[in-house]
Amino acid sequence: MILFIKLFLAHLLGDFIWQPNSWVADKEIKKHKSIYLYFHVLLHGVLAAILAGEISFIPYAVLIAILHGIIDLIKLNFQKDKTKRTWFVVDQITHILVLIGIVLLYQNKTVIYFWQDNEFWILITGILLLTKPASIFIKTIISIWAPENENSHQDNSLIAAGNYIGILERLFVFGFILTGHFEAIGFLLAAKSIFRFGDLKEAKDRKLTEYVLIGTLISFGIAILAGILVQALLLQLP
Structure with missing residues (x-):
């Protein structure tokens, strides 16, 4: 549980606190060509690795960063002016589900646990x-x-x-x-x-x-x- 809280904190810092509006605007215009998209992805990976506080978690932090970038790219390419709210909610829920999955994977548990x-x-x-x-x-x-x-x-x-x-x-x-x-x-x-x-x-x-x-x-x-x-x-x- 504490690992998830740390990763969630990293997500809040990376997605809201330390992401300037100028980054968001640049990403929406240039999408995958925006350098700030990659800064944003790198920031999430670094924050996850630092807050997790364990060397063994670094590969998982890299995975979090990659998945975060993929999710953001999907949102940037499919959202329209009228669907921004919907895609924002979907985007955030997906990010949180990824964090839950990473925590379960790192702790040698499987998602099937919930289904059982x-x-x-x-x-x-x-x-x-x-x-x-x-x-x-x-x-x-x-x-x-x-x-x-x-x-x-x-x-x-x-x-x-x-x-x-x-x-x-x-x-x-x-x-x-x-x-x-x-x-x-x-x-x-x-x-x-x-x-x-x-x-x-x-x-x-x-x-x-x-x-x-x-x-x-x-x-x-x-x-x-x-x-x-x-x-x-x-x-x-x-």
């Missing part, structure tokens, strides 16, 4: 359940009560913001239950109620208020139920 771990399968199923499947279920259930003027209240909203907020709140509740912090669920519900109070007050629409309340309670209920079930399943593991 029952706890992993239970957790990942619970998490995925609370994302898009739960959103579709909630939307289907409450669609019969959708106010006729619902769309007029969404004109000034961010695209799909309500969906992402619902997913995040369910994941937070799920995490709170698994870590035994049930009181935090109350604070989360109260915080959401405060932020929503202004919108609902201005709307002066009782149907909209009831519609939002039903959706919120169903969302929290699903998250709580999923958290309890997953916790119970984890306790049954040998």
Whole structure:
């Protein structure tokens, strides 16, 4: 675990703290012809080797640098102005997965370990359940009560913001239950109620208020139920 933390720190330093905006701009324009791309790759390799603090890790640091460069090149060649956010997320997730793989490889473990771990399968199923499947279920259930003027209240909203907020709140509740912090669920519900109070007050629409309340309670209920079930399943593991 400590090795991963050191490598993650090296990644943060190399990708954010010590990478000037001028490097980023030059890479986006010149791509593989940018000398700063290679400076960037070299920096990641050096940081990984230094922070790992072990001579035997140097070959793995070189591998990290090479893979980092390949991932960055793929992003630079395929991203467009409209897809920069998506490619940024994909890029960062891929870098982190590489670090995890390197740590497992260096510590003589295999990635297959995760696929053989029952706890992993239970957790990942619970998490995925609370994302898009739960959103579709909630939307289907409450669609019969959708106010006729619902769309007029969404004109000034961010695209799909309500969906992402619902997913995040369910994941937070799920995490709170698994870590035994049930009181935090109350604070989360109260915080959401405060932020929503202004919108609902201005709307002066009782149907909209009831519609939002039903959706919120169903969302929290699903998250709580999923958290309890997953916790119970984890306790049954040998």
